[in-house]
Amino acid sequence: MKYSWRVGRIVGIEIRIDSSWFVILILFTWSLASSYFPERFPDWPPFQHWLIGLMTSLLIFASVLIHELSHSIVAIAQGEKVKSITLFILGGVAQISEEPKQPVQEFFMALVGPLTSFAIGVVAFVLSFFLKGMSEPLGAVVSYLAMINIILAVFNLLPGFPMDGGRVLRSIIWKVTGDLRKATQIASRVGQGFAFFLIFVGILQILGGSLSGFWLVFVGWFLHSAAVRGYQQVMVESLLKGVSASELMTKDFHAVPSTLLVQDLVDAYILRQKERVFLVQDEGVLKGIVCLEDVKTVPREKWAETFVAEIMTPRDKLEAVSLDSDGSAILNSLTTKEIHQVPVMDGDRVAGIICRTDILRFIQLRKDLGA
Ligand SMILES: [Zn+2]
Incomplete structure (x- = not known):
């Protein structure tokens, strides 16, 4: 779709x-x-x-x-x-x-x-x-x-997120408590409850012999995932609030040539040196960035015949950010542009690299610590 x-x-x-x-x-x-x-x-x-x-x-x-x-x-x-x-x-x-x-x-x-x-x-x-x-x-x-x-x-x-009524409910709780995260959590729970109700009614209908119940189950499932996603998005944004690119980036990275085979990248760099992110450079010229996530997009049996150049995020697709760029804005742009990493520039120099997993790991850590 x-x-x-x-x-x-x-x-x-x-x-x-x-x-x-x-x-x-x-x-x-x-x-x-x-x-x-x-x-x-x-x-x-x-x-x-x-x-x-x-x-x-x-x-x-x-x-x-x-x-x-x-x-x-x-x-x-x-x-x-x-x-x-x-x-x-x-x-x-x-x-x-x-x-x-x-x-x-x-x-x-x-x-x-x-x-x-x-x-x-x-x-x-x-x-x-x-x-x-x-x-x-x-x-x-x-x-x-x-x-x-x-x-x-x-x-x-209906007052469950992501329905309009759920947004109205969220805005009222947000206004009263001043807490967008809490407000979204409540509206999202009501939305999830409503979605389960739809799924339940749908299953009853199917058991009663009416095929239109499948439709209710489908709508309920869709609403449920949208409600969960809506809350996650707000939670992620609140966890990343005030976090800058310099806190999220990896500073230790090696440069590899674009003609390197993925197999060699895995053997010589990822497994041996325990590194996950690499600048791709040919004769000192930046060609792109490659992350562990890019390697995962290629089936293992193709590693010996695929070049880094084929899986890297090429330079023209890289969106450089600066040291003080906002964490949630970076995650947003990685998600909407469907790329895995951004270079963090300090003037003309690449100061670090941020992979999507770096951000997700950071979020997980903060969540685990109850921040
Ligand atoms: Zn609407």
Whole structure:
């Protein structure tokens, strides 16, 4: 599910569609066209069930998009940057560059989404009364849309993280206690509890012979992992707060040539000298960096035929940081750019190297020590 396509741009925000979105579009259209509309409007010809089903599905996704846009617009109004909105199998997600800095900011950013869905629902509900008299299919589409948007609003208001209601809850606890980590922990626990409830109901449904229970289990599992991830992210950020690059970096490192075989790197350097990170240099010119993590990406039987040059993070992909760069910002950039290491520069000199595992180890240590 890694592929997504850019479909346009609204108020400067890139709109993307993930490949998984097509699955839900087909499922939705199919369930509307094969059971929902035929049960209520048996006189319609089948192609009309499908056409109206497809139209309804697309309008639902337009509603989801408007919901996400409302979050984004409030975020932008509060000075955040919004890169993109991606529609995927479970709705939409807006890529807002940073976590909110203030509880009040988060409160409004989260609340506007359900309010928007609720407003769309009410407008569609009123509209359906006028449309019913004019056109039966249009009336059917719009009243279904009304129902779905109200359900979306209510579901999103549930007070468990990562739902909007969970963010609202977090912002309130954050405001009262002044402790973002604690607030996230509570909202995340409620979210996990709710996710387990969904999984439980889903399993009951499956045992009762209803296959739609799988869907609930899937949604519950997704919400659970998002709730856990949300808390971990905040915890990691709080553990790395005020930690600079100079505290995280490895200062002892050797230079190896890019033409070295991975097997020789392992035998001569990693095993013998117990080192984990190396500058890759050819005749004094920096070519890249290679870490133990890079070695792990190659299967052992390929070590004797793979060169360091093939597994290193090349120089043009390296994002140099300075000695006083912030730890959580470095981890963030390693994660989003999918690289394993950064060089720490002291002027023109490479003063140290930070691998992702160095940061993770540091976090683990702090956690173990109860810091
Ligand atoms: Zn939302």
